[in-house]
Every structure is written in structure tokens, then in C-alpha cells.
Amino acid sequence: MKLFDKNYKHPYAYDPKYKKRAVYFSMEFAIDQPFKIYSGGLGFLAGSHMRSAYELKQNLIGIGVLWKYGYYDQVRKGDQSMDALFQEKIYSFLEDTNIKFTIEVHGHPVWVTAKYLAPEVFDTVPMFFLSTDLPENDYLAQSICHRLYDADQQAKIAQYILLGVGGAKLLDELEYGAEVYHLNEAHALPAAFHLYSKYKSLDEVKKRLVFTTHTPEEAGNEKHDINLLYKLGYFCGLTVEEVKQLAGLNTSEFSHSLVALRMSRLSNGVSALHGEVSREMWGKYDNICPIISITNAQNRKYWADEALYRYMERNEDDKLVARKKYLKAKLFETVADQTGNLLDPDALTIVWARRFAAYKRADLITEDRERFERIISNTDKKVQIIWAGKPYPQDLGAISVFNHLVHLTKKYHNCTVLVGYELKLSRKLKQGADIWLNNPRVPREASGTSGMTASMNGAINFSTDDGWIPEFANGENAFVIPRPDLSRPVFEQDEHDMNHLLDTLEHQILPMYYDRPEEWVTMMKNSMRDVLPYFDSNRMAYQYYEKLYNGQS
Known part of the structure; x- marks a missing residue:
């Protein structure tokens, strides 16, 4: 049986005190200079986390997206001012998993594959990176994984579906049996709706979902019209009314962070001060999970x-x-x-x-x-x-x-x-x-x-x-x-x-x-x-x- 066929096992012996099977979802990871799939501090944090989890031998895996053109390469114009170059990246250190499955985006099936980063390459936990850049897809579907934080609103939502639903379905393909789904920011929130469609119970979702919030003011937390999200397939088959009831919404405005706080059992801010600010900021809403503080750090x-x-x-x-x-x-x-x-x-x-x-x-x-x-x-x-x-x-x-x-x-x-x-x-x-x-x-x-x-x-x-x-x-x-x-x-x-x-x-x-x-x-x-x-x-x-x-x- 090949490594990635079924019943995936952690490739190294983990420390028994970290035995709970956890999966860390992030839009970006700054792991090492040759691997350009990050934009800034969120990625730097995630990269250090994956390295330290490996040093501590934790039973953790990371899931991200393989951005074909990365964020962008910053270059100069003739007058020394900056320009953005989008250049295809090719990474020989990633392994093909030969796993392929579909997710639904805007009513159409989109093929997804995953590449594997082994722990010994950059001293990280095992990691998987999702891609839609496949010949089975039309160009629009292929382009979902082209640019980190695509400027087009619908493309960006499709990226969230890829990370959240694609990541959750990959775990199903691997028969991994994850006990914790850790969302680093709310980008991968569609994973929660995949879990709900699977278990038909919010309690079962909350049992597995935890959430790290990074944005200390409400206006900076991403919001979209719920009907647009529904049309794009964000909710894994749930109707708009079902989502509103599930997430406790009484308007058409869908706040990703607020819904993540309502569908998780526990959340954290990323410094002591940020934890205080977050509790005060979200405290006016009912049915949110507790927000604790775990201060960010670097490796x-x-x-x-x-x-x-x-x-x-x-x-x-x-x-x-x-x-x-x-x-x-x-x-x-x-x-x-x-x-x-x-x-x-x-x-x-x-x-x-x-x-x-x-x-x-x-x-x-x-x-x-x-x-x-x-x-x-x-x-x-x-x-x-x-x-x-x-x-x-x-x-x-x-x-x-x-x-x-x-x-x-x-x-x-x-x-x-x-x-x-x-x-x-x-x-x-x-x-x-x-x-x-x-x-x-x-x-x-x-x-x-x-x-x-x-x-x-x-x-x-x-x-x-x-x-x-x-x-x-x-x-x-x-x-x-x-x-x-x-x-x-x-x-x-x-x-x-x-x-x-x-x-x-x-x-x-x-x-x-x-x-x-x-x-x-x-x-x-x-x-x-x-x-x-x-x-x-x-x-x-x-x-x-x-x-x-x-x-x-």
C-alpha cells in the first residue's frame, strides 16, 4: 500500500503528551526562503509554528495551498520604484501524493490534488499543499490557486473553499481521523460547514474546531454577502436560511470571524493585549466561544x-x-x-x-x-x-x-x-x-x-x-x-x-x-x-x- 492511499500515519514517533491528532489550516506558511507561499506576519508565524511542532514531536500536520505564482516577487521599475512580478514557482522538494478529488465551486466540480512536504526537508511537521492547477480543470478553476489573496472577490472566496473544504476532504481521503481542526484566521472556515454536512450536528463541529483570530478591530475582519457565499458553494449544500439559523445571523452580512467564534469550542488572541481587545470587541455578540490568549512567538x-x-x-x-x-x-x-x-x-x-x-x-x-x-x-x-x-x-x-x-x-x-x-x-x-x-x-x-x-x-x-x-x-x-x-x-x-x-x-x-x-x-x-x-x-x-x-x- 502506498503511503498516501488510505489510513495516513504520522511519519515520525510523536511525544505521547501531544498525542491528539491536530491539523493546522493556514492560507500562508513562511517555512524557508525557496518556498514562496506567504505574504507577511501570518505566514512567518505559521512557519515557526510548524518548525516548533516538529522540534517538540507533536502529532500535528499542516494544510495550506500551493500558490503557483506565490504572493508576488517584488522588483523595481526603471526609476527604482516597486513593481510586482508574478512568476511561476516550481518546487522539486514537494512529493506527488497521487490523490485527486473534487470540490464544488459555483455549482461546478473542481479537481483538487495535494503535494506533500516531508518533515526532513525543512524540519517541519508533515504538510500538505492543495492545488487546482490540473489539466482536468478549465482555466478559471486552475487559477484558484494561482495568486495568494487574489484581488478578485469571488476568486478569493473560491480560495477559502479550496483551503477549508479541500483540506477537510483531503483528511477524509487520507482517513486521518483528525481530532482538532485548527483554523489560523477564518480563511478555512468552509471546513466547519464540511464537518456540519458530515455530522449534522453543531456540537460535533465544535468538538473538533478551534480558531485563532489575528485582527484586533471588527472592521478589519472580513465580511461578505451571505447570498454570494451560497452561490459560490461556501456552505457545502446548506441553504442560506439553514446557515443563518446555524450561525445565529439575522442579516445577510456574513462575518467570517464572528461565525468562526460561534462554530468553535475555543478561540485565542495572539497576545495578552490582543486577547483583551478581542474579548471586548466580540463580547457584545451572543453564543461565541471563549477567547483566551496565546502570545505569538518565533522559532x-x-x-x-x-x-x-x-x-x-x-x-x-x-x-x-x-x-x-x-x-x-x-x-x-x-x-x-x-x-x-x-x-x-x-x-x-x-x-x-x-x-x-x-x-x-x-x-x-x-x-x-x-x-x-x-x-x-x-x-x-x-x-x-x-x-x-x-x-x-x-x-x-x-x-x-x-x-x-x-x-x-x-x-x-x-x-x-x-x-x-x-x-x-x-x-x-x-x-x-x-x-x-x-x-x-x-x-x-x-x-x-x-x-x-x-x-x-x-x-x-x-x-x-x-x-x-x-x-x-x-x-x-x-x-x-x-x-x-x-x-x-x-x-x-x-x-x-x-x-x-x-x-x-x-x-x-x-x-x-x-x-x-x-x-x-x-x-x-x-x-x-x-x-x-x-x-x-x-x-x-x-x-x-x-x-x-x-x-x-
Whole structure:
């Protein structure tokens, strides 16, 4: 019997304390640089989770989608502004399962196959990736798995059906007998309707379904007209009235996160603060499951520079500083290659790098142009700034901010914008940063895990008081911008944060870095020390089993 025919078994012996068979559904996974099926933080989190689950030998498998063109490849136009290249990806490290089955999309059968990622390839749990790119399908059906987060609304809903229903039907094909269906965000919610059509009982669905929510404001949680979802086959044969009754809806607006909270037995926010915000945000609705907190984390084994930790643990500060300067120089080779700017390893280097979105305010540090000019032009206490990140390819506002920064930095030899922000560049940026700048509007950043991996590489966090930062910062390991009055207009909150950002940079960070280097090294070591072990994803993967998979609603 072939491995994938029937009765699929985990390929390694799992630890008995993680014996419950769990399946993790996610639209994106950032597993390793060659495997480009992710857009940002959700994928980085999922990738670290799959690695830590493997390290802990958990009885977990991952299910995603094999995006033919990935998210997109970020390249440059002739004037250095960004462009989005959609290029076919071919992955020789994935195995054919020879499994094929159909799902229904818009009243038509769509053929689905699955590719397998074995644990030994990237040190992850076993993973399956769904594809409709088959000759049995017409082009429209083939294109469901072409682009992550397709801009077309109906195509995106079809992608959710592929992940949710396709993933659940794959488990049926494998006769896997999953005890936990873990939805990382609500994208795979159609799996719940597949389970309902199978068991005809909401209690049986709830027994199996758990849900991680990542979006800390209700407006950001995806909603669609229920009739459109019905027409596309989202509900696995249930009528609109049956869905409304099942999900407790009295309008035609279908909130994916709200319905996930009503069909799951347990849910979690991704930081202590996000858990509080989520409970307050959803508390006005009845029949939702409890929302606990499991703070996001990142995989130390994959992300941390072990030489830095070795020197820190031996109190070899000279070697620690020398190693950090070497890592900065390696990053600056990439900067020079992309932009022609030659940066100085001795100068304070600030990095802002993450998914470009309006609330993350990539250009906040530049908004007071006079002060920005003064800081950037200071020859006594030099500052270098590097930006990187991928806007959503249809988000014209975010692309405009990215391109504005590109054109702004042409005036300065010590400021630059990089393209291609993926795992490889992310690691280089964290290794080369002295300051990891994170300035989202509070409380819109559910977690913000990039700062964790920055700390694992000797960078000091400089952040608004949002996401994971309240659980980490203690006055001796990070610089934190105090919270504004959230009842004030947004432009006043932005001004408050900008002024505190520039004040802290001018009056605390620069004097410490240049005039009191011993204090700087102490803070750097505090940051590296305090980020572990709590913000290593081994803790997170352990807690998912203890609190979510084995937890009681």
C-alpha cells in the first residue's frame, strides 16, 4: 500500500503528551526562503509554528495551498520604484501524493490534488499543499490557486473553499481521523460547514474546531454577502436560511470571524493585549466561544544568530560587538548591491521592515521633515535608516508610500529602501539592525512578531506599546513610545507618536549608542536574554496543545 492511499500515519514517533491528532489550516506558511507561499506576519508565524511542532514531536500536520505564482516577487521599475512580478514557482522538494478529488465551486466540480512536504526537508511537521492547477480543470478553476489573496472577490472566496473544504476532504481521503481542526484566521472556515454536512450536528463541529483570530478591530475582519457565499458553494449544500439559523445571523452580512467564534469550542488572541481587545470587541455578540490568549512567538533555532548568544553567555562583550558589526557589514553588502549606497557599520542603523500597510505607518519618522533632516544630517551622531516590506499588490495607497520613501531616500546616502522582503532578507535585516523600529497605531497590531526575531539577533526594539511589547518591554530591554489618548482623533495620535519617536531617538537612543556604549551593550544583552524562552515558538506550540487543543470551552 502506498503511503498516501488510505489510513495516513504520522511519519515520525510523536511525544505521547501531544498525542491528539491536530491539523493546522493556514492560507500562508513562511517555512524557508525557496518556498514562496506567504505574504507577511501570518505566514512567518505559521512557519515557526510548524518548525516548533516538529522540534517538540507533536502529532500535528499542516494544510495550506500551493500558490503557483506565490504572493508576488517584488522588483523595481526603471526609476527604482516597486513593481510586482508574478512568476511561476516550481518546487522539486514537494512529493506527488497521487490523490485527486473534487470540490464544488459555483455549482461546478473542481479537481483538487495535494503535494506533500516531508518533515526532513525543512524540519517541519508533515504538510500538505492543495492545488487546482490540473489539466482536468478549465482555466478559471486552475487559477484558484494561482495568486495568494487574489484581488478578485469571488476568486478569493473560491480560495477559502479550496483551503477549508479541500483540506477537510483531503483528511477524509487520507482517513486521518483528525481530532482538532485548527483554523489560523477564518480563511478555512468552509471546513466547519464540511464537518456540519458530515455530522449534522453543531456540537460535533465544535468538538473538533478551534480558531485563532489575528485582527484586533471588527472592521478589519472580513465580511461578505451571505447570498454570494451560497452561490459560490461556501456552505457545502446548506441553504442560506439553514446557515443563518446555524450561525445565529439575522442579516445577510456574513462575518467570517464572528461565525468562526460561534462554530468553535475555543478561540485565542495572539497576545495578552490582543486577547483583551478581542474579548471586548466580540463580547457584545451572543453564543461565541471563549477567547483566551496565546502570545505569538518565533522559532529560535531558525532565526537566532547562535554566535551572538554564545558571546553573550560567556560575557565576551568585545566579541559580541564585533560579531554584530560583522553582521551589519553583511547586510550592507545587500544594500550596496540593490541601491549603490555604502553604509557604515559603525553608525547607528535603524530598520523598519514588515508588511506595508497604512496603520503600520512606515513613513512616520519622516513626517516632521525639519527634524528628520536634522537627525539624518548629523555628522557627529550618524543615523542610517533602511526600509523594506511588501505592500499588497492592489493596495495603491501602500505602494504610494513605498515609492514615496524610495524617491525621498535618493537624496540621502544614509537612507535606503530594499525590495524582496522575504525570509532571507528578513534575517539579514534583523542581524544588521541596531534598532528595530515598529510604530503601528495602537491597538491595531495584534502581535508584531518581527521584533522577537530582531531581539534574537542583537537588535533593540523601538516600538509603540502594542502587540507583544507590553509582555516584553521592562524599561531595560527596549525603547517604548508611550500610548496616546486613543479617544483623540487619529491625526493627533499620529502626531503624539511621531514627536515621542523623534524625542526618544534624539535624546535617549543616540546619546546611549555613541556616548555610553557599555549601556548600549547591556540593553542589547537584556533584549537577547529576555526574548527567550517565552518568545520562542516552542513555548507557543506547547501552549496550543495545552490550552487550545486539550483545553475545555
